[in-house]
Amino acid sequence: EVQLLESGGGLVQPGGSLRLSCAASGFTFSSHGMSWVRQAPGKGLEWVSSISATGGSTFYADSVKGRFTISRDNSKNTLYLQMNSLRAEDTAIYYCAKIAVTGMWFFDYWGQGTLVTVSS
Amino acid sequence: EIVMTQSPATLSVSPGERATLSCRASQSVSSNLAWYHQKPGQAPRLLIYGASTRATGIPARFSGSGSGTEFTLTISSLQSEDFAVYYCQQYNNWATFGGGTKVEIK
Numbered sequence: 251e252v253q254l255l256e257s258g259g260g261l262v263q264p265g266g267s268l269r270l271s272c273a274a275s276g277f278t279f280s281s282h283g284m285s286w287v288r289q290a291p292g293k294g295l296e297w298v299s300s301i302s303a304t305g306g307s308t309f310y311a312d313s314v315k316g317r318f319t320i321s322r323d324n325s326k327n328t329l330y331l332q333m334n335s336l337r338a339e340d341t342a343i344y345y346c347a348k349i350a351v352t353g354m355w356f357f358d359y360w361g362q363g364t365l366v367t368v369s370s
Numbered sequence: 371e372i373v374m375t376q377s378p379a380t381l382s383v384s385p386g387e388r389a390t391l392s393c394r395a396s397q398s399v400s401s402n403l404a405w406y407h408q409k410p411g412q413a414p415r416l417l418i419y420g421a422s423t424r425a426t427g428i429p430a431r432f433s434g435s436g437s438g439t440e441f442t443l444t445i446s447s448l449q450s451e452d453f454a455v456y457y458c459q460q461y462n463n464w465a466t467f468g469g470g471t472k473v474e475i476k
Contacts (some may be wrong), residue, residue, distance in 0.1 A: 255472055256396060258431065285465070287414075294468070294469045294470045295406075295457055295459075295467040295470075296467065297464065297465040297467065300464075300465070300471065311466060312371075333409060345413055345414075346471065348395075350416070350419065354419075354461050354463045354467075355404075355406075355461040355464065355465040356402075356404035356416065356419045356459060357414075358413055358416050358425065358426075359416075360413035360415070360421075361413060362412075362413055363413060
């Protein structure tokens with residue numbers, strides 16, 4: 251059974267940093283690209299970032315480019331999102347999601363999400 | 371950036387009735403279109419990909435159609451567990467989601 255378990259969310263002040271983790275199991279992690287998708291309170295879904303299976307290619311939404319860094323450790327089956335210079339508008343539930351097919355960014359499995367609140 | 375627009379924002383339907391949801395892309399996304407639904411407090415779940423292919427375990431009452439810029443998700447006979455928010459997502463050029471359609475009980 252595929253499982254994705256996010257952690258690392260919490261309350262942080264504007265300008266602060268946070269690192270999210272996503273522990274994966276139930277599939278060959280090193281064979282699949284992964285993504286982060288966020289959802290602001292009461293709002294829709296927003297793609298944030300993706301990373302290739304090897305970690306050699308990374309992609310970011312304009313809203314987070316230069317502030318967030320996606321990475322992965324295939325030896326630990328874990329995906330990360332380093333978030334710096336956080337803003338109030340980054341407040342959201344952050345989901346990690348498994349890319350179903352290489353090169354096609356639709357998501358067949360999602361974690362339950364971790365809440366990030368940016369507030370003073 | 372490809373903008374995805376869903377309509378209506380809210381759809382009121384009685385159990386057992388048919389629901390038709392629309393999704394429009396600002397430019398062609400070919401058939402690179404997925405549908406998800408999301409229940410309160412839960413993560414999204416993949417329903418349809420490739421515009422018309424049901425994901426594993428998705429009942430046949432869900433069907434998708436369309437290509438290019440116009441897409442439709444049809445739920446042939448709404449069950450209680452189908453009342454949720456539905457999102458379309460294009461993956462022809464990175465990934466963008468529509469704003470969602472809430473399907474509520476009439």
